[in-house]
Amino acid sequence: MTRLGTNRLLRGLATAAGLLVVWQLIVTLGGLPPFILPAPLEVALEWAARREVIVHHGLITAAEILLGLVFGTVLGTVSALIIAFSRPARRWLMPILIISQAIPVFALAPLLVLWLGYGMVSKVAMATLIIYFPVTAAFLDGLRRTEPGWLDLAKTMTDGVRTAGAQRLAILFRVRVPAALPALASGLRVAAAFAPIGAVVGEWVGSSGGLGFLMLHANGRMQTDLMFAALLTLAVFSLVLWFSLDAVLRRALPWQPDTHPDEKE
Amino acid sequence: MFQAKAADPTDQESAERPAGGPPSVTLHAARLAFDGVALFEAMDVALEAGRITCLLGPSGVGKSTLLRLLAGLTELAPGDRLECGDGRPLAGRVAYMDQRDLLMPWLSVLDNVTIGARLRGMAAYTARAAALLERVGLAGRERDRPAALSGGMRQRVALARTLMEDRPVVLMDEPFSSLDAVTRYRLQGLAAAVLKDRTVLLVTHDPNEAIRLGHNVHVMAGRPAVLDRAMILPGAPPRDPTDPALIPVQRELMARLGLAERGG
Numbered sequence A: 001m002t003r004l005g006t007n008r009l010l011r012g013l014a015t016a017a018g019l020l021v022v023w024q025l026i027v028t029l030g031g032l033p034p035f036i037l038p039a040p041l042e043v044a045l046e047w048a049a050r051r052e053v054i055v056h057h058g059l060i061t062a063a064e065i066l067l068g069l070v071f072g073t074v075l076g077t078v079s080a081l082i083i084a085f086s087r088p089a090r091r092w093l094m095p096i097l098i099i100s101q102a103i104p105v106f107a108l109a110p111l112l113v114l115w116l117g118y119g120m121v122s123k124v125a126m127a128t129l130i131i132y133f134p135v136t137a138a139f140l141d142g143l144r145r146t147e148p149g150w151l152d153l154a155k156t157m158t159d160g161v162r163t164a165g166a167q168r169l170a171i172l173f174r175v176r177v178p179a180a181l182p183a184l185a186s187g188l189r190v191a192a193a194f195a196p197i198g199a200v201v202g203e204w205v206g207s208s209g210g211l212g213f214l215m216l217h218a219n220g221r222m223q224t225d226l227m228f229a230a231l232l233t234l235a236v237f238s239l240v241l242w243f244s245l246d247a248v249l250r251r252a253l254p255w256q257p258d259t260h261p262d263e264k265e
Numbered sequence B: 001m002f003q004a005k006a007a008d009p010t011d012q013e014s015a016e017r018p019a020g021g022p023p024s025v026t027l028h029a030a031r032l033a034f035d036g037v038a039l040f041e042a043m044d045v046a047l048e049a050g051r052i053t054c055l056l057g058p059s060g061v062g063k064s065t066l067l068r069l070l071a072g073l074t075e076l077a078p079g080d081r082l083e084c085g086d087g088r089p090l091a092g093r094v095a096y097m098d099q100r101d102l103l104m105p106w107l108s109v110l111d112n113v114t115i116g117a118r119l120r121g122m123a124a125y126t127a128r129a130a131a132l133l134e135r136v137g138l139a140g141r142e143r144d145r146p147a148a149l150s151g152g153m154r155q156r157v158a159l160a161r162t163l164m165e166d167r168p169v170v171l172m173d174e175p176f177s178s179l180d181a182v183t184r185y186r187l188q189g190l191a192a193a194v195l196k197d198r199t200v201l202l203v204t205h206d207p208n209e210a211i212r213l214g215h216n217v218h219v220m221a222g223r224p225a226v227l228d229r230a231m232i233l234p235g236a237p238p239r240d241p242t243d244p245a246l247i248p249v250q251r252e253l254m255a256r257l258g259l260a261e262r263g264g
Helices: A003-030 A040-049 A051-085 A087-102 A105-116 A120-144 A148-158 A164-205 A211-220 A224-252 B063-071 B109-113 B115-119 B126-135 B151-164 B181-194 B207-213 B244-256
Strands: B025-034 B037-047 B052-056 B081-084 B094-097 B169-173 B199-204 B216-221
Touching: A003 A040, A040 A051, A040 A224, A051 A087, A051 A120, A051 A164, A051 A211, A051 A224, A087 A120, A105 A120, A105 A164, A120 A164, A148 A164, A148 B063, A148 B094, A148 B115, A164 A211, A164 A224, A164 B115, A211 A224, B025 B063, B037 B052, B037 B063, B037 B199, B052 B063, B052 B207, B063 B094, B063 B169, B063 B199, B094 B151, B109 B115, B109 B126, B109 B151, B115 B151, B126 B151, B151 B181, B181 B207, B199 B207, B207 B244, B216 B244
Parallel strands: B052 B199, B052 B216, B094 B169, B169 B199
Antiparallel strands: B025 B037, B025 B081
8 A cells, every 4th residue: 555545544534533532532522422422332243243134144245335336337338329329219218217317216126125125136126226227328328429639530430441330339338438447436425425325225125135225123122232332333334345347447447538637634 | 457458469450441541532521600600611621642731820710620520529510511532431541649648657668659559449559659658759668657757758649549540541740839949849840750642631830830730731710711722832841941032922921820920
């Protein structure tokens, strides 16, 4: 890790420590009972005591999130490519895309559970649906905003040499797609932040496993410390997921305009 | 995913150029209007075979539009005629170079130079690309990304990419106008050498560039724009602008551009 990365990590840890102190102060000074707001130490002890249960449910949720990310990304990427390439497909798929966004995905959760069952499938479907639109929209936006000069150049290079279809396909994959990868990366970052929401909402509506199930279960029994332990596990997993994806994307797309000069440290 | 394939000598774009020299090109553009205002009417442009034709004129007069018509980037209107001296179509025989380098930031310098072959579904002839990069003074920079290069170097890569296309007709839209004076002067010299025996249209707003590089120089002016008769410049490019023999040419060109100082 670079020195800059170490600094960032240290600052993140300092922020987390500060939040824990505030949390502890609220509990101590406010005199709140543990079933309203447990102290950080109690939550930590509960996590240690119930770690097998938490890890078991955490792995289920993690699998749902990751599978949702994969399916949503594949579906979104392919949809954007088809819409960008084919004009008839654009006419038919764009309305579906807009409708998919007009229906609140949360409202679909009970239906998905009804159709796909209490198992993982309905949660994966939920996470897939929730990230499908951001991924498609971001990639499509990138595909539509190719620098016109590159398209002109590519056109003069292929005019009269390739058929119209082959020319369009070559320009799509050699120019428009690579040029749109930074936009796709933005969509994937949004997806990584949204996918956990999809999975957990799915679990709340109806499930037999996962962190959302565990939280609902703990809530019913007033085990607020266990709820917090599950919630923090989910938060840590989401953060790790986001930062790993961000690191991978930065490494994979070294040419993309990185931080604004003002943001460089 | 977008890397050049290994060079395969059987599948290379080598003997693509047909026998016979570069063609002459003539364009008769009937009428071109933007928002109802005629940019030009009945405009005739002739590019002499194997020569550099410069098109001079103020910004917004329609020079670039004319070049885009020739490049096939703007559809010809009914009544327009685009013909080559050898009777074959122009499409597929044109290389285009813009004022901006248009390098693709995700490709290395070498892959930028060979992008044309890959767009055509052919194997890239990397040895020739490396030789061209050496010719434009960028040997050893093949693996760099465009972002690591200066503006002058990037425009050199663009020149190498244009030459890599090995097209008989080259259309250049103010190719050196974004460069500093010293870099521009050097690149003009290089361009004159490497564009020898190609049919070239060079659009520029710089009279000195036209004198340095052109065999024939046209001035385009007015609205609707008209093209004057070509000035035939003496000697071969690249010309030395400090050559006293060119002073009458400069005076004539300034007069055609309406820039002649009066009462001097």
